[in-house]
Amino acid sequence: MPGRAATKLARAVPFAPSMHYLVGSEVAVNIAQRVLPVVRLLLVLALAAVVSAQKKKEAPQFRYQMPEKIEREVAKDAAGYLQWGEYKPIKCVTCEGTGKTLCATCERAPEDTPKCIECQRNKELEAVCRVCAGVGTFPDPLAKVSCPECHGAGFFLCTLCGGDGRIKTQGGGDRYGTCPMCRGDGGYKCGVCAGERLVETASLKPSLKDASSALLTKAIATTDQMLTALTAFEPAAKNSRKETKELAKILEKGKDVFPPMKRAPKALEEVMNKVYGGSAYVDYKEREANAMAVFKANCEYYLKHQKRMMELALKRAEANEKLAAENKGK
Numbered sequence: 101m102p103g104r105a106a107t108k109l110a111r112a113v114p115f116a117p118s119m120h121y122l123v124g125s126e127v128a129v130n131i132a133q134r135v136l137p138v139v140r141l142l143l144v145l146a147l148a149a150v151v152s153a154q155k156k157k158e159a160p161q162f163r164y165q166m167p168e169k170i171e172r173e174v175a176k177d178a179a180g181y182l183q184w185g186e187y188k189p190i191k192c193v194t195c196e197g198t199g200k201t202l203c204a205t206c207e208r209a210p211e212d213t214p215k216c217i218e219c220q221r222n223k224e225l226e227a228v229c230r231v232c233a234g235v236g237t238f239p240d241p242l243a244k245v246s247c248p249e250c251h252g253a254g255f256f257l258c259t260l261c262g263g264d265g266r267i268k269t270q271g272g273g274d275r276y277g278t279c280p281m282c283r284g285d286g287g288y289k290c291g292v293c294a295g296e297r298l299v300e301t302a303s304l305k306p307s308l309k310d311a312s313s314a315l316l317t318k319a320i321a322t323t324d325q326m327l328t329a330l331t332a333f334e335p336a337a338k339n340s341r342k343e344t345k346e347l348a349k350i351l352e353k354g355k356d357v358f359p360p361m362k363r364a365p366k367a368l369e370e371v372m373n374k375v376y377g378g379s380a381y382v383d384y385k386e387r388e389a390n391a392m393a394v395f396k397a398n399c400e401y402y403l404k405h406q407k408r409m410m411e412l413a414l415k416r417a418e419a420n421e422k423l424a425a426e427n428k429g430k
């Protein structure tokens with residue numbers, strides 16, 4: 101890692117201890133002018149490395165598409181019916197099309213952390229972009245959408261250790277022990293997408309794209325009911341087992357419309373069973389409530405995204421049905 105190498109280098113250079121307190125490069129140059137040319141070069145290089153490492157170290161800002169603003173073009177065919185245009189991929193703004201970001205899990209971990217569920221501590225601490233699933237462009241919103249459990253991460257982060265699989269043992273000073281909640285894994289494989297990050301859209305007949313206005317209206321109503329129930333659901337960090345059941349029940353309402361919602365209640369149960377493993381640690385109730393809140397927020401995004409796409413499909417279906425009825429009457 102350039103940052104660590106730079107620190108080592110700086111320590112090896114005479115006069116360098118003050119480096120730790122330098123802010124601007126001007127001060128560094130002033131000091132460098134007073135020392136030997138070779139040392140000066142080292143000092144400048146070291147500082148440049150520190151600066152670039154700091155710049156690179158910025159945590160990724162995950163910028164998902166706002167569901168309400170997603171558009172998908174339609175065009176009239178020769179007979180006047182609206183047809184979906186071909187999907188023109190939009191560049192992912194989070195990774196700027198590279199499909200990679202700095203690992204968001206490591207960003208919060210101490211430098212010497214040995215393990216990371218997201219990047220496995222690879223040399224660059226790089227992770228697959230959660231927003232575009234590594235593709236570099238947003239997926240076609242009529243075909244794929246971010247997973248309602250992991251929101252594109254592919255795993256559910258352990259809320260006790262925060263992803264590196266270890267926690268400081270009580271009374272153990274600086275010593276670490278294996279995290280009991282994730283058994284050292286840092287999190288759990290996502291039960292809804294099985295690590296795929298993106299999942300299926302609404303499964304309507306014959307498809308979300310071409311469903312009738314009646315089917316779409318019904319599915320939108322179901323989605324609205326789920327969203328209303330989710331808004332009202334606020335885990336209070338009191339009775340987590342009861343609250344988990346409540347949340348699972350809300351998700352289950354979507355099982356006939358959304359394939360991922362068939363898997364979500366069980367996946368939630370699995371996550372929570374792991375989270376209960378941390379009940380010997382302080383603030384465990386808050387941690388349980390927090391895990392539910394994350395699940396809830398990710399499901400809300402999924403549902404809002406789907407609502408938007410069904411609304412766009414409904415507009416098209418209504419126009420086409422109207423035209424078909426007019427043609428019939430002629």
Ligand SMILES: [Zn+2]
Pocket residue numbers: 203204205206207216217218219220221225
């Ligand atoms: Zn990492």
Ligand SMILES: [Zn+2]
Pocket residue numbers: 192193194195196197198199200229230231232233234235236237
């Ligand atoms: Zn991306």
Ligand SMILES: [Zn+2]
Pocket residue numbers: 258259260261262263265266279280281282283284285286287
């Ligand atoms: Zn853990």
Ligand SMILES: [Zn+2]
Pocket residue numbers: 247248249250251252253254255290291292293294295296297
């Ligand atoms: Zn997932």
